[in-house]
Amino acid sequence: MTNxxxxxxxxxxxxxxxxxxxxxxxxxxxxxxxxxxVLIIILSPTVIVALLLGARLIWAKHAP
Structure with missing residues (x-):
């Protein structure tokens, strides 16, 4: 609960x-x-989230 x-x-x-x-x-x-x-401002959140999720997927595959 505190968390x-x-x-x-x-x-x-x-x-x-x-x-x-x-x-x-x-x-x-x-x-x-x-x-x-405009393109940078609009697309940067999508690209950042995609990179983070992709990195998380790669780390999950390599985890024991």
Whole structure:
């Protein structure tokens, strides 16, 4: 039970930090609105998750 509460607290804290950064730090970050930047922003979460799941699959096959 403590483990689950800890996970929920971590997720909420990370969410609050991300929300703060989006609200206050984002206007200072100037990213040009180009097609390549849009593709990078849209596709990067999918690619990251695919790489992590692929690595996990490879590690699971090599585990004894």
């Amino acid at each position: 689950q509460i800890g996970l929920i607290v971590k997720v909420m804290l990370l969410s609050a930090i991300l929300s703060f950064l989006i609200k206050y730090a984002e206007p200072d970050i100037l990213i040009p609105a180009t097609t390549i930047n």
